[in-house]
Amino acid sequence: MILYSVQCGAGHVFDEWFSNSADYDTRAAAGDITCPDCGDTHVTKAIMAPSVGKSAQPEHAGCGAGSCQGGCPYAGGF
Numbered sequence: 001m002i003l004y005s006v007q008c009g010a011g012h013v014f015d016e017w018f019s020n021s022a023d024y025d026t027r028a029a030a031g032d033i034t035c036p037d038c039g040d041t042h043v044t045k046a047i048m049a050p051s052v053g054k055s056a057q058p059e060h061a062g063c064g065a066g067s068c069q070g071g072c073p074y075a076g077g078f
Contacts, residue, residue, distance in 0.1 A: 005046040008035035013046045
């Protein structure tokens with residue numbers, strides 16, 4: 001399952017679940033996605049910001065993995 005934010009022609013943004021990206025394409029082309037605010041069936045994917053977790057942050061390089069002192073550029077960022 002994949003969650004997309006979609007936007008209707010009137011500008012309402014809402015979330016909708018799809019089996020996969022092809023499911024979105026099929027349902028959008030058929031007009032099977034309905035805006036809950038106005039009932040519009042002409043929807044497009046809304047721009048979404050990526051969700052980035054802590055694991056995506058860079059590793060410490062040569063500073064003792066968390067024992068940083070003032071000079072490390074990663075000090076205070078973890």
